[in-house]
Amino acid sequence: MKRSALTLLSSALFAGLIGCQQTPVKDAHQEVSQQLQQQALQSTLAFDIVESLTVEVGPRLPGSKQDLMAVKWAEDKLNSLGFDKVYKEPVKVPVWQRGEARARVVSPYPQPIVITALGGSVATPAAGISAPIVQFADLAALEQADRQQVEGKIVFIDHRTPRFKTGKGYGQTVGGRSKGAVAAAKKGAVAIVIRSIGTDHDRMAHTGMMRYQEGVTKIPAAAMSAPDADLLGLMLKRDPHVVLQLHMSPTNLGYATSYNVIAEVTGSSKRDEVVLIGAHLDSWDEGTGAIDDGAGVAIVATAGHLISQLPTKPARTVRVVLYAAEEIGLIGGKTYAREHQQELAKHYIAAESDFGAGRIYQIDFNVAADAFHSVQHLTQSMQANGVAAGNNNASGGPDVSMLPGYGVPVASLRQDGSDYFDYHHTPNDTLDKIDPKALAQNVAAYAQFAYLMAQSDIPLRPVDTSK
Amino acid sequence: MKRSALTLLSSALFAGLIGCQQTPVKDAHQEVSQQLQQQALQSTLAFDIVESLTVEVGPRLPGSKQDLMAVKWAEDKLNSLGFDKVYKEPVKVPVWQRGEARARVVSPYPQPIVITALGGSVATPAAGISAPIVQFADLAALEQADRQQVEGKIVFIDHRTPRFKTGKGYGQTVGGRSKGAVAAAKKGAVAIVIRSIGTDHDRMAHTGMMRYQEGVTKIPAAAMSAPDADLLGLMLKRDPHVVLQLHMSPTNLGYATSYNVIAEVTGSSKRDEVVLIGAHLDSWDEGTGAIDDGAGVAIVATAGHLISQLPTKPARTVRVVLYAAEEIGLIGGKTYAREHQQELAKHYIAAESDFGAGRIYQIDFNVAADAFHSVQHLTQSMQANGVAAGNNNASGGPDVSMLPGYGVPVASLRQDGSDYFDYHHTPNDTLDKIDPKALAQNVAAYAQFAYLMAQSDIPLRPVDTSK
Numbered sequence: 001m002k003r004s005a006l007t008l009l010s011s012a013l014f015a016g017l018i019g020c021q022q023t024p025v026k027d028a029h030q031e032v033s034q035q036l037q038q039q040a041l042q043s044t045l046a047f048d049i050v051e052s053l054t055v056e057v058g059p060r061l062p063g064s065k066q067d068l069m070a071v072k073w074a075e076d077k078l079n080s081l082g083f084d085k086v087y088k089e090p091v092k093v094p095v096w097q098r099g100e101a102r103a104r105v106v107s108p109y110p111q112p113i114v115i116t117a118l119g120g121s122v123a124t125p126a127a128g129i130s131a132p133i134v135q136f137a138d139l140a141a142l143e144q145a146d147r148q149q150v151e152g153k154i155v156f157i158d159h160r161t162p163r164f165k166t167g168k169g170y171g172q173t174v175g176g177r178s179k180g181a182v183a184a185a186k187k188g189a190v191a192i193v194i195r196s197i198g199t200d201h202d203r204m205a206h207t208g209m210m211r212y213q214e215g216v217t218k219i220p221a222a223a224m225s226a227p228d229a230d231l232l233g234l235m236l237k238r239d240p241h242v243v244l245q246l247h248m249s250p251t252n253l254g255y256a257t258s259y260n261v262i263a264e265v266t267g268s269s270k271r272d273e274v275v276l277i278g279a280h281l282d283s284w285d286e287g288t289g290a291i292d293d294g295a296g297v298a299i300v301a302t303a304g305h306l307i308s309q310l311p312t313k314p315a316r317t318v319r320v321v322l323y324a325a326e327e328i329g330l331i332g333g334k335t336y337a338r339e340h341q342q343e344l345a346k347h348y349i350a351a352e353s354d355f356g357a358g359r360i361y362q363i364d365f366n367v368a369a370d371a372f373h374s375v376q377h378l379t380q381s382m383q384a385n386g387v388a389a390g391n392n393n394a395s396g397g398p399d400v401s402m403l404p405g406y407g408v409p410v411a412s413l414r415q416d417g418s419d420y421f422d423y424h425h426t427p428n429d430t431l432d433k434i435d436p437k438a439l440a441q442n443v444a445a446y447a448q449f450a451y452l453m454a455q456s457d458i459p460l461r462p463v464d465t466s467k
Numbered sequence: 468m469k470r471s472a473l474t475l476l477s478s479a480l481f482a483g484l485i486g487c488q489q490t491p492v493k494d495a496h497q498e499v500s501q502q503l504q505q506q507a508l509q510s511t512l513a514f515d516i517v518e519s520l521t522v523e524v525g526p527r528l529p530g531s532k533q534d535l536m537a538v539k540w541a542e543d544k545l546n547s548l549g550f551d552k553v554y555k556e557p558v559k560v561p562v563w564q565r566g567e568a569r570a571r572v573v574s575p576y577p578q579p580i581v582i583t584a585l586g587g588s589v590a591t592p593a594a595g596i597s598a599p600i601v602q603f604a605d606l607a608a609l610e611q612a613d614r615q616q617v618e619g620k621i622v623f624i625d626h627r628t629p630r631f632k633t634g635k636g637y638g639q640t641v642g643g644r645s646k647g648a649v650a651a652a653k654k655g656a657v658a659i660v661i662r663s664i665g666t667d668h669d670r671m672a673h674t675g676m677m678r679y680q681e682g683v684t685k686i687p688a689a690a691m692s693a694p695d696a697d698l699l700g701l702m703l704k705r706d707p708h709v710v711l712q713l714h715m716s717p718t719n720l721g722y723a724t725s726y727n728v729i730a731e732v733t734g735s736s737k738r739d740e741v742v743l744i745g746a747h748l749d750s751w752d753e754g755t756g757a758i759d760d761g762a763g764v765a766i767v768a769t770a771g772h773l774i775s776q777l778p779t780k781p782a783r784t785v786r787v788v789l790y791a792a793e794e795i796g797l798i799g800g801k802t803y804a805r806e807h808q809q810e811l812a813k814h815y816i817a818a819e820s821d822f823g824a825g826r827i828y829q830i831d832f833n834v835a836a837d838a839f840h841s842v843q844h845l846t847q848s849m850q851a852n853g854v855a856a857g858n859n860n861a862s863g864g865p866d867v868s869m870l871p872g873y874g875v876p877v878a879s880l881r882q883d884g885s886d887y888f889d890y891h892h893t894p895n896d897t898l899d900k901i902d903p904k905a906l907a908q909n910v911a912a913y914a915q916f917a918y919l920m921a922q923s924d925i926p927l928r929p930v931d932t933s934k
Contacts, residue, residue, distance in 0.1 A: 051701060055576060055698060055701045056705070058579075058698075059578060066577075066578070109524070110533075111526060111755070112525075114894060201897075201899045202671075202895055203754065203893075203894035203895045203897055225894075226899070227895075230898065231522060234522045234898075287670065288698070426670075427670035427692075428669055430668075430697075430698070431694070431697065432693070432694050432697055
């Protein structure tokens with residue numbers, strides 16, 4: 001790939017204009033991209049899509065009957081949207097069923113508390129587990145604890161997730177969910193119940209994946225709601241000997257086949273080169289998977305649809321990938337990377353929408369350092385839609401986060417996630433949490449991004465593979 | 468009772484000052500009342516009390532083991548607060564146990580929905596009930612429906628509760644909860660599931676009492692969360708034939724004895740005359756009964772405590788009544804009225820705090836028309852605490868609402884209930900929903916009110932018994 005004269009010219013212009021980002025870049029591609037922006041902002045299609053998915057399918061745990069219904073739904077929906085190609089690719093997924101999860105304080109102040117099993121957790125014995133709880137401020141405190149503090153007890157990690165627009169509070173606390181059971185079991189704990197990884201004060205617990213480790217006892221793992229964590233904390237202030245009883249009956253059901261569902265707008269002149277926009281089709285099972293990730297599915301499907309309706313198709317192929325089994329370990333994303341390895345050299349750039357439906361306020365990239373300013377310039381018209389130029393440290397989103405390791409450039413279209421972790425992985429992940437106007441703003445950003453990338457003449461490689 | 472010279476004088480002053488409500492009324496009682504206001508605003512006692520009740524007892528369904536623990540808790544707490552007398556009076560209460568409640572859409576779009584049993588509901592058969600649903604906009608629409616529309620179906624009343632500061636939206640919709648099962652059963656319905664009577668969009672259902680009628684088949688009655696009502700509505704738009712399956716296992720366990728718990732600051736000169744400030748001790752079982760009505764318990768107990776600590780006790784007895792079994796039909800309130808009937812002529816005035824912990828913005832009365840301006844004048848100093856003068860149409864609160872029928876004057880200290888019905892009767896009724904400062908403002912208002920009424924020389928009778 002070589003830079004075209006036009007790109008060189010606009011880069012030169014950009015060098016002169018840096019710091020004066022209001023000036024519009026004028027060329028035919030920019031005009032089309034701005035039309036896409038306008039069309040997207042006026043369209044209600046994305047909301048209709050996420051409504052359709054949540055109403056007609058609902059929750060879709062990987063490998064479940066409803067997950068396969070979602071695959072069928074996705075094929076039908078994408079076929080109805082004017083893509084040139086719709087197909088699916090098998091993904092082997094472990095199947096986990098939630099069962100029941102109940103907990104109550106046995107003493108000193110008997111009362112029920114609200115918990116939910118963490119994804120992948122084993123069950124308690126049928127008679128339940130009763131044991132004193134031991135409270136830790138965070139995962140690090142548990143890891144530093146003496147075995148005698150923990151042995152025979154139920155570990156309670158009481159780590160509050162702070163609220164940030166970027167959602168970075170989640171990264172600060174989620175280790176307790178994913179690694180807590182192993183750390184607790186290594187010190188002889190009989191179970192673990194964490195304060196939910198969430199920013200709300202609703203009496204509903206946040207589920208999410210946890211992991212076991214070969215050779216370490218598998219102990220049941222659950223999360224309690226924030227009000228329940230407060231309650232236990234206040235009990236412990238009165239009496240350090242608080243006994244909890246847990247009953248949990250999740251089951252691991254082996255493996256099943258799910259699918260990545262893929263739709264394409266075939267490129268007009270570089271059809272073997274791919275601009276990938278993705279989202280994940282699976283969801284947790286207590287909500288209807290509206291913000292996580294019905295919104296993303298709707299955003300990228302609608303963006304692809306708008307591009308498919310253009311009178312002249314862009315140069316590269318725009319590929320919409322609806323990944324399987326993101327929630328339980330990015331399985332669809334890893335499978336895609338493995339199965340498409342030969343083709344990844346032709347992946348121009350990739351981005352995934354998986355952070356709800358809040359407005360996109362910034363676009364970050366992970367592209368070659370000397371291409372960064374050029375792509376910022378190229379995507380400058382996104383600013384009219386509220387999307388500011390960002391940094392060159394993007395991960396791209398969970399299911400494409402492994403692609404830079406294969407040399408593929410990525411972008412992160414940063415959404416306002418201020419309330420995302422209020423609802424994430426809870427029964428509250430429902431359609432009413434989505435603002436249709438914010439959703440349309442996302443579609444506009446993805447449509448512009450995908451179109452401009454599919455037309456771009458800027459060489460984006462090599463990327464920093466360490467990001 | 469005759470008006471004292473002082474009262475006549477201040478009434479005369481008031482007549483001249485009407486429309487100029489900033490001018491403070493100066494007398495010894497007003498000074499004490501203002502001191503109480505200041506003490507209350509600086510005290511954290513009320514928050515400590517509601518914390519203690521929710522942490523050490525938690526949910527307390529009438530007649531349950533925890534209800535009796537709450538009675539013991541209340542006696543101990545009131546005894547520790549310096550009252551002159553603490554005692555309890557038996558109340559016969561029906562005992563209802565929640566059991567399980569599950570629901571799922573069987574067709575056309577199989578997925579679970581979130582419901583809760585309404586208080587008093589019978590169970591479904593163990594195998595559950597499966598039937599098509601029939602949607603009505605409100606109770607009136609159901610009552611007007613043809614039997615053939617309803618027979619053999621599950622009635623779905625889809626009436627949204629609007630949000631108001633006064634909470635009046637509840638009154639507009641709660642008929643569907645209390646009377647829906649009878650109306651539905653009369654037309655041959657097999658069950659009823661209503662949109663929750665609540666103003667939130669959380670995926671948790673609001674419970675609350677429902678009633679059966681002698682001679683009408685008792686059908687299971689439940690509420691679904693707002694997002695689930697939205698979901699069913701969107702399914703019905705796609706396909707009018709939506710089949711729901713319900714499993715509910717509540718049980719009616721006969722009768723038990725609970726107690727009204729009562730504490731008094733004995734009056735100094737008119738000890739047989741009573742100023743009653745009340746709240747209810749029982750709660751629904753899915754939250755911890757913080758806003759409904761732990762807050763009220765804490766407010767009136769703390770107000771009484773502050774009055775008990777005065778160097779000179781007020782003339783009349785201030786009686787704090789913590790009622791049993793309000794939630795299931797004002798049973799404690801009705802029992803009190805019946806058992807104290809001989810004494811009600813000596814009840815100077817009564818008020819109940821049972822609307823959460825939002826700030827009090829207005830005080831309304833139900834007193835003799837010619838006393839109304841005088842009591843407004845007497846309570847004028849409450850304005851410095853944000854409590855404006857209101858109207859003469861007060862009900863007094865649920866457990867005292869029957870007292871005007873016996874000639875007893877009442878007052879309603881109106882709280883800002885804008886978010887009350889977000890949490891009311893749900894798992895979300897927990898301590899974190901209470902703002903300690905707003906709670907203290909309530910205490911200040913009740914302490915001033917009770918003190919001024921206990922010292923007042925204004926004859927408040929006869930009241931309008933029709934209110």
